[in-house]
Amino acid sequence: MNVCCLDMEGVVVPEIWIAFAEASGIPELRRTTRDEPDYNKLMHWRMGILEEHGLGLPQIQEVIATIDPLPGAREFLDELRTLSQVIIISDTFEEFAKPLMAKLGWPTLFCNSLEVDEAGMVRNFHMRCEQSKLTTVRALQSIGFDTIATGDSYNDLAMIRASKAGFLFRSTDKIKADNPDLPAYEEFDELLAAFKAAL
Numbered sequence: 001m002n003v004c005c006l007d008m009e010g011v012v013v014p015e016i017w018i019a020f021a022e023a024s025g026i027p028e029l030r031r032t033t034r035d036e037p038d039y040n041k042l043m044h045w046r047m048g049i050l051e052e053h054g055l056g057l058p059q060i061q062e063v064i065a066t067i068d069p070l071p072g073a074r075e076f077l078d079e080l081r082t083l084s085q086v087i088i089i090s091d092t093f094e095e096f097a098k099p100l101m102a103k104l105g106w107p108t109l110f111c112n113s114l115e116v117d118e119a120g121m122v123r124n125f126h127m128r129c130e131q132s133k134l135t136t137v138r139a140l141q142s143i144g145f146d147t148i149a150t151g152d153s154y155n156d157l158a159m160i161r162a163s164k165a166g167f168l169f170r171s172t173d174k175i176k177a178d179n180p181d182l183p184a185y186e187e188f189d190e191l192l193a194a195f196k197a198a199l
Contacts, residue, residue, distance in 0.1 A: 002199055003140050004080055005133075005159060007151030008090035008109070010034070011169050012073040013100050016064060016092065017046065023063045026053060034172050037154035039091055043125050056120035057095060064096055069103050076188040077107055084148075084199055087140075089133050091155055093125065110136055133159035148198045150191060165198035167191060 009015045009032070021029035028049055036042040050056065080086050090097065090111045101109055112132070115124035129135045137147040137159050147163040149156070152171040160166030160182060168176060168184040169191050176184045185191045 001145055002084045003145045003147050004084045004086045004195055004199075005137055005140075005147050005149040005163065006086065006088050007133075007153065007156045007159075007169075008088045008092055008097065008100075008111075010152035011070075011150060012077060012088065012104060013069050014067055016060075016067065016096055019067055020060055020063045023066075024053070024055060024059070033091065033153035033155045034175070039127075039155055047122055047125075050122055057114065057116045057122055058120045060096065061099075065099055067100065069100065072188040074104055076192055077104055079192060080195060081107070083196065087136075089136050089159065091127075091132065131158060134162055137162050148195060150195075165194075167194050 006012060015032050017032055018030050021027055026049060029046065031042065031045070033039060033042065077086065086107055088107055088109045090109065092111050093114045094111055095114045095116070097109055097111055101107065110128065110132070112128050113126045114122055115126065117123050133151075133156060137149060140147055141162075149159045149163040149166045150169045151157075151160060152169055152175075154175065157179065160168070166182060168179065168182050170186055171184060183194060185194060
């Protein structure tokens with residue numbers, strides 16, 4: 001039995017931190033896992049910038065409420081879910097993702113959580129497990145599932161490579177150049193065809 005494992009940001013929804021960087025006028029917050037492979041380092045750096053500017057979860061959630069899924073993402077997910085079980089495996093947080101999942105028809109999401117104080121300031125973050133994407137596909141495989149995975153960033157590569165088939169989707173030129181053996185797609189119809197072939 002197969003499970004299709006998808007990254008969230010950059011694959012089915014826009015990058016939340018980039019949207020927040022634009023809304024807040026803080027260009028440094030455009031940095032994502034496409035730029036920084038160390039997620040722990042990236043999140044601590046982000047929390048420092050939020051603290052410096054006095055911004056917290058309510059301000060981020062206001063921006064998230066305005067974000068729509070990428071054009072074609074809902075239709076892609078709907079069709080893929082008629083063919084296979086689908087899990088979105090993301091390094092995002094429950095506190096960010098809920099309104100986006102509603103707009104996508106409530107697909108299954110495995111992600112992480114934030115620690116927020118009474119003033120709404122982000123004080124810490126809690127990862128569900130170490131190397132959450134790789135750990136999750138390995139766990140699925142250990143109970144009899146074959147995984148097929150896609151993502152766009154450095155933190156997706158282990159999940160993609162551990163799966164029976166895996167693809168880059170709308171990734172950076174550098175990641176594509178560094179991983180020339182991984183099929184890379186730009187459009188949802190191409191990605192859906194790749195999943196269908198792997199299934």
